[in-house]
Amino acid sequence: MTKRVSLKDVASALGLAPSTVSRALSSDDSTHVSPALRERVRAMCAAMGYHPNQTARRLRTGRTDTIGLLVYEQYNLFFQWVTSQVHAVVADRGLGLVVDTAEHRATRLDRTWMAADWAVDGVIAYDVGHAYPEELRRLRERGLPVVVVGPVAPPEFDHVAADIAGGARLAMRHLLELGRRRIGYVLPEQAVGLDEPRNVVYAETMGEAGLQPLVMAIPGTECRHAVRRYLGDFVRAGRRLPEAIFCRNDEYAIGCLRGLTDLGVRVPDDVAVIGFDGIEDSAFTCPDLSTVVQPVTDLCRLAADLLQRRRDLPEAPIEHRVLPCQLAARESTLGRQT
Amino acid sequence: MTKRVSLKDVASALGLAPSTVSRALSSDDSTHVSPALRERVRAMCAAMGYHPNQTARRLRTGRTDTIGLLVYEQYNLFFQWVTSQVHAVVADRGLGLVVDTAEHRATRLDRTWMAADWAVDGVIAYDVGHAYPEELRRLRERGLPVVVVGPVAPPEFDHVAADIAGGARLAMRHLLELGRRRIGYVLPEQAVGLDEPRNVVYAETMGEAGLQPLVMAIPGTECRHAVRRYLGDFVRAGRRLPEAIFCRNDEYAIGCLRGLTDLGVRVPDDVAVIGFDGIEDSAFTCPDLSTVVQPVTDLCRLAADLLQRRRDLPEAPIEHRVLPCQLAARESTLGRQT
DNA sequence: CTGAAAGCGCTTACAG
DNA sequence: CTGAAAGCGCTTACAG
Numbered sequence: 001m002t003k004r005v006s007l008k009d010v011a012s013a014l015g016l017a018p019s020t021v022s023r024a025l026s027s028d029d030s031t032h033v034s035p036a037l038r039e040r041v042r043a044m045c046a047a048m049g050y051h052p053n054q055t056a057r058r059l060r061t062g063r064t065d066t067i068g069l070l071v072y073e074q075y076n077l078f079f080q081w082v083t084s085q086v087h088a089v090v091a092d093r094g095l096g097l098v099v100d101t102a103e104h105r106a107t108r109l110d111r112t113w114m115a116a117d118w119a120v121d122g123v124i125a126y127d128v129g130h131a132y133p134e135e136l137r138r139l140r141e142r143g144l145p146v147v148v149v150g151p152v153a154p155p156e157f158d159h160v161a162a163d164i165a166g167g168a169r170l171a172m173r174h175l176l177e178l179g180r181r182r183i184g185y186v187l188p189e190q191a192v193g194l195d196e197p198r199n200v201v202y203a204e205t206m207g208e209a210g211l212q213p214l215v216m217a218i219p220g221t222e223c224r225h226a227v228r229r230y231l232g233d234f235v236r237a238g239r240r241l242p243e244a245i246f247c248r249n250d251e252y253a254i255g256c257l258r259g260l261t262d263l264g265v266r267v268p269d270d271v272a273v274i275g276f277d278g279i280e281d282s283a284f285t286c287p288d289l290s291t292v293v294q295p296v297t298d299l300c301r302l303a304a305d306l307l308q309r310r311r312d313l314p315e316a317p318i319e320h321r322v323l324p325c326q327l328a329a330r331e332s333t334l335g336r337q338t
Numbered sequence: 339m340t341k342r343v344s345l346k347d348v349a350s351a352l353g354l355a356p357s358t359v360s361r362a363l364s365s366d367d368s369t370h371v372s373p374a375l376r377e378r379v380r381a382m383c384a385a386m387g388y389h390p391n392q393t394a395r396r397l398r399t400g401r402t403d404t405i406g407l408l409v410y411e412q413y414n415l416f417f418q419w420v421t422s423q424v425h426a427v428v429a430d431r432g433l434g435l436v437v438d439t440a441e442h443r444a445t446r447l448d449r450t451w452m453a454a455d456w457a458v459d460g461v462i463a464y465d466v467g468h469a470y471p472e473e474l475r476r477l478r479e480r481g482l483p484v485v486v487v488g489p490v491a492p493p494e495f496d497h498v499a500a501d502i503a504g505g506a507r508l509a510m511r512h513l514l515e516l517g518r519r520r521i522g523y524v525l526p527e528q529a530v531g532l533d534e535p536r537n538v539v540y541a542e543t544m545g546e547a548g549l550q551p552l553v554m555a556i557p558g559t560e561c562r563h564a565v566r567r568y569l570g571d572f573v574r575a576g577r578r579l580p581e582a583i584f585c586r587n588d589e590y591a592i593g594c595l596r597g598l599t600d601l602g603v604r605v606p607d608d609v610a611v612i613g614f615d616g617i618e619d620s621a622f623t624c625p626d627l628s629t630v631v632q633p634v635t636d637l638c639r640l641a642a643d644l645l646q647r648r649r650d651l652p653e654a655p656i657e658h659r660v661l662p663c664q665l666a667a668r669e670s671t672l673g674r675q676t
Numbered sequence: 677c678t679g680a681a682a683g684c685g686c687t688t689a690c691a692g
Numbered sequence: 693c694t695g696a697a698a699g700c701g702c703t704t705a706c707a708g
Contacts, residue, residue, distance in 0.1 A: 017695045054457045056685035058393045074422040084412040119392045286599045286624045355679045394701035
């Protein structure tokens with residue numbers, strides 16, 4: 001390990017002051033440096049293999065040019081999608097990204113986000129606001145701008161949301177228009193009874209249509225495997241499958257398709273299936289999955305915009321923005337198109 | 339935005355020197371501090387909402403407790419899997435993670451990894467070594483330990499690999515044992531002719547069996563869509579489909595399954611399909627996908643171990659480690675099991 | 677066991 | 693246009 005070349009080394013090799021070299025390298029062009037000097041400095045830096053120490057720069061400027069992303073968990077394609085989108089947005093702007101998950105947080109003794117100890121300029125909290133508002137507040141008290149993405153957010157935060165309720169209505173209406181009456185709703189057991197848009201819309205829509213709700217609560221955390229098993233048990237217990245299943249997310253829906261196939265049930269002839277989220281996978285299942293597509297790319301871009309704005313204008317008024325979801329009607333409800 | 343509380347603020351509130359407070363907070367127990375004092379300091383920090391400035395700590399100690407991950411791209415479930423695994427390993431050790439991709443690098447003018455400018459203690463380069471050995475060397479010249487994961491690595495790097503060739507042999511042998519003779523090989527156009535284990539094994543195996551290779555080179559970068567389109571064009575052009583298709587990765591294989599379904603081709607009755615990688619998705623397609631599972635979790639863990647070792651013992655001998663792949667034979671080659 | 681001092685490597689007013 | 697100086701917020705030998 002050779003010792004790293006510092007700015008001082010470059011300066012003394014050139015017979016200049018460190019401050020001069022720093023200015024020559026600066027992208028800020030209010031620092032008037034002769035082009036000739038700038039060129040000389042550039043050349044020497046290249047020759048000596050100089051690269052600025054970002055940590056020192058950060059300490060001096062008070063900016064890290066890095067943002068933090070909090071997501072609920074990483075073992076779920078939706079959050080992997082989100083992560084890759086945020087990464088893309090942030091990288092486009094020349095910023096770095098650090099990611100933390102609620103899972104890791106839950107296993108730590110202090111139960112605070114690692115973000116607290118990150119060197120970041122701000123935090124995007126994606127779909128975690130419902131669970132941990134007090135922690136988000138704590139982050140903010142330390143002077144970190146926080147943008148919340150997801151259905152709920154404490155009112156004092158900048159907030160970007162997809163219109164989940166609207167999307168859920170699209171899904172339910174679609175199933176009803178196809179003439180399905182007995183419609184089941186697949187969700188994780190721990191989400192039963194929550195005041196959550198999909199839960200509410202399902203209950204409301206069924207009520208308005210004069211139909212009996214059929215809540216299919218899936219135990220465990222591994223969506224796909226769990227719902228596959230659930231359906232097997234459901235049928236073996238002699239219960240009659242519904243005519244359609246609305247799944248809280250695409251992971252469940254994919255597990256559902258697979259579970260129904262195991263049972264020899266035809267989709268959508270016997271049971272129609274619709275998911276939620278619009279992960280890339282949904283277009284490549286067989287049959288391909290009807291779903292409600294969340295505008296994830298736009299949500300991420302908007303969240304990054306708001307974060308930047310909040311950093312530049314700390315006193316700007318709080319923003320709440322809602323973007324619509326779209327129905328992608330495919331084979332799992334419409335049947336094979338020819 | 340309230341100004342952040344600094345160590346100095348806490349010290350003066352307690353009438354102590356900053357150095358004393360620093361030691362009281364230190365986890366290093368060779369700094370003898372009375373328990374009473376430590377308690378007093380802790381309480382004051384909590385009361386004042388003090389949290390150490392990580393950037394300052396990093397500058398002083400010369401360690402960032404963060405590692406960098408380079409992957410080829412993020413819009414591919416395999417790399418998303420890798421990223422989530424590395425994240426888990428690293429978070430378990432209390433370290434942070436920063437990710438960069440070749441895509442972003444390619445669009446940047448200077449064409450160097452962002453990692454060069456990251457504040458990280460070391461870098462894991464996952465499946466990028468083949469393309470950019472000179473850049474990995476440059477990272478190392480700056481004093482950054484680098485561990486390469488993937489089929490090829492410059493010999494002077496610590497290196498972790500899956501036995502891709504062995505895995506490819508498992509796949510080809512499996513297809514041959516099922517009696518398939520006309521076996522196609524799906525790969526990206528730009529990988530044709532590369533001296534790459536899967537390419538080599540495919541050619542060798544077909545040669546040894548006295549069979550004619552059928553290389554199906556897929557143009558474009560969007561694996562799934564591209565291969566789906568390719569198969570459609572293939573059949574419309576009047577060409578006869580092979581009896582089996584070996585796909586370079588699961589993304590292609592999933593697109594393949596979908597494309598064959600579009601065409602009304604039965605899998606595996608008409609055409610057997612086998613993938614490579616073992617992403618979670620492969621178990622949830624219909625039919626579910628036979629594939630070769632890479633030991634991604636173990637590869638990631640081992641890479642992190644080697645990185646830590648290299649940091650602690652810069653002069654330790656170079657390590658090259660190879661882990662085996664496993665065949666997961668499922669419906670897309672075996673047919674429906676009852 | 678505690679404090680005063682130096683310094684990690686930069687950037688940025690402030691002089692000249 | 694260039695240089696000398698201060699300082700970002702810590703930690704760590706070095707004294708006491």
